[in-house]
Amino acid sequence: xxxxxxxxxxxxxxxxxxxxxxxxxxxxxxxxxxxxxxxxxxxxxxxxxxxxxxxxxxxxxxxxxxxxxxxxxxxxxxxxxxxxxxxxxxxxxxxxxxxxxxxxxxxxxxxxxxxxxxxxxxxxxxxxxxxxxxxxxxxxxxxxxxxxxxxxxxxxxxxxxxxxxxxxxxxxxxxxxxxxxxxxxxxxxxxxxxxxxxxxxxxxxxxxxxxxxxxxxxxxxxxxxxxxxxxxxxxxxxxxxxxxxxxxxxxxxxxxxxxxxxxxxxxxxxxxxxxxxxxxxxxxxxxxxxxxxxxxxxxxxxxxxxxxxxxxxxxxxxxxxxxxxxxxxxxxxxxxxxxxxxxxxxxxxxxxxxxxxx
Numbered sequence: 001x002x003x004x005x006x007x008x009x010x011x012x013x014x015x016x017x018x019x020x021x022x023x024x025x026x027x028x029x030x031x032x033x034x035x036x037x038x039x040x041x042x043x044x045x046x047x048x049x050x051x052x053x054x055x056x057x058x059x060x061x062x063x064x065x066x067x068x069x070x071x072x073x074x075x076x077x078x079x080x081x082x083x084x085x086x087x088x089x090x091x092x093x094x095x096x097x098x099x100x101x102x103x104x105x106x107x108x109x110x111x112x113x114x115x116x117x118x119x120x121x122x123x124x125x126x127x128x129x130x131x132x133x134x135x136x137x138x139x140x141x142x143x144x145x146x147x148x149x150x151x152x153x154x155x156x157x158x159x160x161x162x163x164x165x166x167x168x169x170x171x172x173x174x175x176x177x178x179x180x181x182x183x184x185x186x187x188x189x190x191x192x193x194x195x196x197x198x199x200x201x202x203x204x205x206x207x208x209x210x211x212x213x214x215x216x217x218x219x220x221x222x223x224x225x226x227x228x229x230x231x232x233x234x235x236x237x238x239x240x241x242x243x244x245x246x247x248x249x250x251x252x253x254x255x256x257x258x259x260x261x262x263x264x265x266x267x268x269x270x271x272x273x274x275x276x277x278x279x280x281x282x283x284x285x286x287x288x289x290x291x292x293x294x295x296x297x298x299x300x301x302x303x304x305x306x307x308x309x310x311x312x313x314x315x316x317x318x319x320x321x322x323x324x325x326x327x328x329x330x331x332x333x334x335x336x337x338x339x340x341x342x343x344x345x346x347x348x349x350x351x352x353x354x355x356x357x358x
């Protein structure tokens with residue numbers, strides 16, 4: 001017994017001064033660096049032993065990040081870029097999972113299927129492509145559009161996809177076969193040509209589709225294509241539309257504002273005016289209590305969804321890197337984590353940044 005105790009003492013002896021010195025000099029600086037910046041895959045082992053950072057940056061793209069989407073289980077992020085790729089990566093370590101290169105030009109949007117198994121991405125090449133989110137295996141290509149696809153959205157039952165295009169149509173089609181179901185046309189025109197649709201979103205119950213275009217938001221019956229409601233109080237291009245989680249309200253990003261309106265009455269509830277440049281995206285928090293908006297000024301603003309009161313400003317895309325200019329640092333896309341604790345924002349600085357909104 002005494003001999004075993006002696007061996008245990010030898011095995012668990014106190015670390016030497018040299019060991020402590022090496023730990024302080026090497027591991028502590030790495031831990032501090034990892035708390036501010038995520039180097040994809042490089043310092044994942046450091047983050048395993050220290051608390052998860054409140055903010056990190058994914059820098060895997062070589063051009064603008066046009067779309068970002070959080071997986072339904074909250075473990076992965078997908079980002080679409082002007083470099084022609086969609087990249088999938090671990091949401092909190094930044095570890096790279098896969099790169100999808102199926103598009104022949106800029107990828108403008110990306111969306112997860114509700115079960116998290118597939119991704120749909122749309123691009124400047126006028127296609128929507130559906131592929132396996134884990135392996136990157138191509139499933140199908142939808143070629144119903146004749147111009148760039150700006151937005152894609154899965155129906156809540158994941159059987160259909162709606163895509164909005166610069167060709168002036170929103171098309172609804174079977175997600176498994178690519179067979180067209182309904183085509184929604186534009187009643188607006190620019191110099192005699194159909195005006196583009198920039199945004200599309202399914203209602204939470206899957207019965208309606210909201211679309212945004214030049215100056216207005218329209219709501220259509222998803223089964224018949226019949227127009228149900230029209231909201232036309234925007235002075236410029238509507239870049240993005242988002243349903244509240246309960247399906248009663250819609251937030252629309254346009255001009256320097258986000259406007260929230262009642263779907264039933266088409267009455268404006270309030271207008272957020274805190275951003276100094278064109279607002280490109282608006283997103284509701286999962287609990288419906290907050291709205292995040294991103295714009296060309298490089299800022300993300302957080303608002304109280306019930307009062308319109310301003311809560312928080314995130315400036316990471318304009319001043320995160322030393323010497324980085326605010327020029328071209330527009331925030332193009334936003335996504336709340338499913339638990340509502342983090343936001344991923346993609347910008348023209350070719351980064352996706354993950355951070356806590358409050």
